[in-house]
Amino acid sequence: MFKKILIANRGEIALRVINTCRDMGVKTVAVYSDADKLALHVLAADEAFYLGASEPAQSYLNMDKIIDAAKTTGAQAIHPGYGFLAENSEFVEKCDQQGVVFIGPPAKVIKDLGDKITSRKIMVNSGVPVTPGLTSTEADPGVMSVEAEKIGYPVLIKATAGGGGKGIRIVHSSEEMADACAAASREAVNAFGNGEIYLEKFFTKARHIEFQVLADKFGNTIHLLERECSIQRRHQKIIEETPSFVMTPALRQEMGKAAVTAAKASGYVNAGTVEFLLDENNKFYFLEVNTRLQVEHPVTEMITGVDLVRWQLEIAYGKELTLKQEDIAGRGHSIECRIYAEDPENDFFPSPGTISFLKEPTGPGIRNDCGVYSEFEVPVDYDPILSKLIVHAQTRDLAIAKMIKALKSYIVIGVKTPIDFLMDVLKSEPFICGEVFTDFIETHFENWQPDMSDADLARIAFVIDEMCGNRKAKKLVCAKDAMPTPWQTLGSWRHGL
Amino acid sequence: MEYRLKIKEETLSVEVENDGEEKIKAVIGEKEFDVSYTAVNDHRIHLVVNGQGVNAYVSDQGDGKIIAIKGKSYFVCDADLLEQSKTRKKGPGSNPQEVTPPMPAVVISVAVVEGDVVEKGQAVVIVSAMKMETSLAAPFNGTVQKVNVAEGDKVMPGDILVDIEKEE
Numbered sequence: 272m273f274k275k276i277l278i279a280n281r282g283e284i285a286l287r288v289i290n291t292c293r294d295m296g297v298k299t300v301a302v303y304s305d306a307d308k309l310a311l312h313v314l315a316a317d318e319a320f321y322l323g324a325s326e327p328a329q330s331y332l333n334m335d336k337i338i339d340a341a342k343t344t345g346a347q348a349i350h351p352g353y354g355f356l357a358e359n360s361e362f363v364e365k366c367d368q369q370g371v372v373f374i375g376p377p378a379k380v381i382k383d384l385g386d387k388i389t390s391r392k393i394m395v396n397s398g399v400p401v402t403p404g405l406t407s408t409e410a411d412p413g414v415m416s417v418e419a420e421k422i423g424y425p426v427l428i429k430a431t432a433g434g435g436g437k438g439i440r441i442v443h444s445s446e447e448m449a450d451a452c453a454a455a456s457r458e459a460v461n462a463f464g465n466g467e468i469y470l471e472k473f474f475t476k477a478r479h480i481e482f483q484v485l486a487d488k489f490g491n492t493i494h495l496l497e498r499e500c501s502i503q504r505r506h507q508k509i510i511e512e513t514p515s516f517v518m519t520p521a522l523r524q525e526m527g528k529a530a531v532t533a534a535k536a537s538g539y540v541n542a543g544t545v546e547f548l549l550d551e552n553n554k555f556y557f558l559e560v561n562t563r564l565q566v567e568h569p570v571t572e573m574i575t576g577v578d579l580v581r582w583q584l585e586i587a588y589g590k591e592l593t594l595k596q597e598d599i600a601g602r603g604h605s606i607e608c609r610i611y612a613e614d615p616e617n618d619f620f621p622s623p624g625t626i627s628f629l630k631e632p633t634g635p636g637i638r639n640d641c642g643v644y645s646e647f648e649v650p651v652d653y654d655p656i657l658s659k660l661i662v663h664a665q666t667r668d669l670a671i672a673k674m675i676k677a678l679k680s681y682i683v684i685g686v687k688t689p690i691d692f693l694m695d696v697l698k699s700e701p702f703i704c705g706e707v708f709t710d711f712i713e714t715h716f717e718n719w720q721p722d723m724s725d726a727d728l729a730r731i732a733f734v735i736d737e738m739c740g741n742r743k744a745k746k747l748v749c750a751k752d753a754m755p756t757p758w759q760t761l762g763s764w765r766h767g768l
Numbered sequence: 769m770e771y772r773l774k775i776k777e778e779t780l781s782v783e784v785e786n787d788g789e790e791k792i793k794a795v796i797g798e799k800e801f802d803v804s805y806t807a808v809n810d811h812r813i814h815l816v817v818n819g820q821g822v823n824a825y826v827s828d829q830g831d832g833k834i835i836a837i838k839g840k841s842y843f844v845c846d847a848d849l850l851e852q853s854k855t856r857k858k859g860p861g862s863n864p865q866e867v868t869p870p871m872p873a874v875v876i877s878v879a880v881v882e883g884d885v886v887e888k889g890q891a892v893v894i895v896s897a898m899k900m901e902t903s904l905a906a907p908f909n910g911t912v913q914k915v916n917v918a919e920g921d922k923v924m925p926g927d928i929l930v931d932i933e934k935e936e
Binding site: 454457458461505617620621622623627628630651652653654655678679680681682683684685687688690691694721722723724725726727728729730731732733734735736737738739 | 771773775776778780782784792794796799801803805807811813815817822824825826827829832833834835836837838839840841842844870871872873876896897898900901902
């Protein structure tokens with residue numbers, strides 16, 4: 272096994288990778304920018320290497336600096352996490368040239384699958400069903416409109432590069448087409464350095480179901496069951512679970528087979544995810560392959576007992592995949608909630624700031640992959656994910672109850688989080704009934720307002736906090752064995768009106 | 769002792785009376801609460817309210833306190849103090865409607881130049897924060913007096929990105 276690897280990422284995912292490296296006895300090198308000098312991944316790794324200024328181009332996206340960091344520290348391999356350089360084929364080529372192992376698929380696979388047009392072509396040729404739409408890029412909004420008329424509105428304008436909900440616009444009519452194309456293209460240039468876009472059908476009532484795959488260098492490819500990721504805001508998942516509410520053994524077998532076919536057709540090696548849309552008639556369409564470890568990978572780990580990061584390292588090192596398809600079985604039910612620094616009352620707008628207090632939930636069947644701590648300043652420069660909270664229980668109902676309990680005891684003060692929003696989603700009738708489609712939030716939680724049921728208690732706590740005043744001062748007084756006067760203990764107060 | 773405490777738009781009066789050591793009686797509207805409490809540390813207060821135990825997590829934030837109870841956060845402020853500070857801050861001629869980002873951000877593009885006539889709701893500046901784009905709109909009909917930022921500038925809430933003179 273590798274003696275030492277570098278993790279070219281930050282936050283909770285860097286910590287997730289460090290965690291498995293510790294299990295395996297592999298030394299870790301963290302990298303960081305100005306904004307992250309005190310970040311948790313820097314504090315947790317065996318070594319930390321400074322990259323440069325906070326802006327991603329000077330730090331986490333700077334390929335030469337990162338490869339140089341690996342060489343300087345003697346790291347044999349680089350784990351990219353998700354985002355940043357995780358799906359950048361040029362970076363993989365550079366690693367190959369410099370003799371550093373990239374923990375992920377080969378450059379060509381990333382290139383082919385990262386281009387949504389090429390990947391659609393590969394799938395069509397290997398008999399995997401794809402969503403209706405273009406199989407070539409298009410810059411002319413007029414041509415887009417003609418195609419949209421053909422397959423019917425609404426349609427999605429999508430960047431051919433990247434992912435993570437960026438560079439995507441929904442278009443309901445030809446009037447919106449030109450603006451949507453321009454916006455999607457601009458966002459794609461900023462996020463991925465490539466503004467090419469294409470068009471595909473947008474399903475208003477569809478489920479987002481994906482299959483985890485693992486493939487080694489010797490042609491062994493398996494899937495590790497599905498994940499249901501339909502609860503999304505701004506095309507980004509916020510609640511994921513496995514198994515899916517609608518999955519039957521027959522459909523699982525069929526979709527799993529399609530996922531393995533998709534991976535094999537593209538020459539896939541390492542861990543990846545094949546995403547599908549499932550329409551109301553349980554007909555599925557290939558969406559894309561994510562050539563990285565995904566944010567929601569822990570739910571798969573919980574029910575299968577497989578450590579996906581460990582297999583990523585093993586496969587990258589050249590080991591054969593000894594897990595067989597028949598070894599993979601799901602046990603119980605797992606749910607993940609993503610805890611972002613964002614404001615659910617204000618269209619989930621990011622909410623950076625300093626975390627003044629943090630208390631993580633704990634207990635049997637609860638896992639919190641967390642990248643922050645009390646007093647940490649959440650930087651404005653990066654994706655606002657704070658942690659992923661995962662639960663595992665015997666049944667879906669028990670997992671929902673456990674997740675609500677865990678969220679209730681998850682205290683984050685200083686930045687806004689969707690914790691109370693997530694609780695309301697999990698408690699809602701449509702979620703409990705498994706009526707989850709990709710439009711779930713727009714349909715059921717459009718103008719969500721937080722429930723104020725404990726406002727009285729909050730007011731009482733405010734008064735008590737005022738009365739306790741500066742608690743450290745109070746302790747000093749007590750230590751001198753003096754009787755504190757109301758002037759010392761009351762804090763700020765005023766006469767009754 | 770009486771406090772007037774505001775959460776969101778709702779200000780309620782809380783009457784509090786000492787009821788022994790670390791014990792109070794509180795009245796909010798029609799409701800009465802018998803409370804005993806322990807300040808566990810700077811951020812945590814354990815309350816027993818009408819016999820029911822509950823933890824409150826408190827953090828001072830500018831004008832008020834954030835109080836988290838059972839996973840829900842409440843921003844609580846003292847309405848009397850708030851009114852005082854508001855009257856202090858509000859000088860004559862100040863205008864609360866400004867083109868300013870809701871959070872620290874980077875300017876992606878500026879859609880107007882000096883002298884442009886803008887309509888209320890028209891996008892004048894596009895900013896990006898945490899990789900998400902948002903457009904800032906003109907708060908009213910008017911004429912652009914001055915553009916204070918350029919593409920790539922880092923901006924903070926409160927920074928006026930574009931001065932717009934209101935159309936009379």
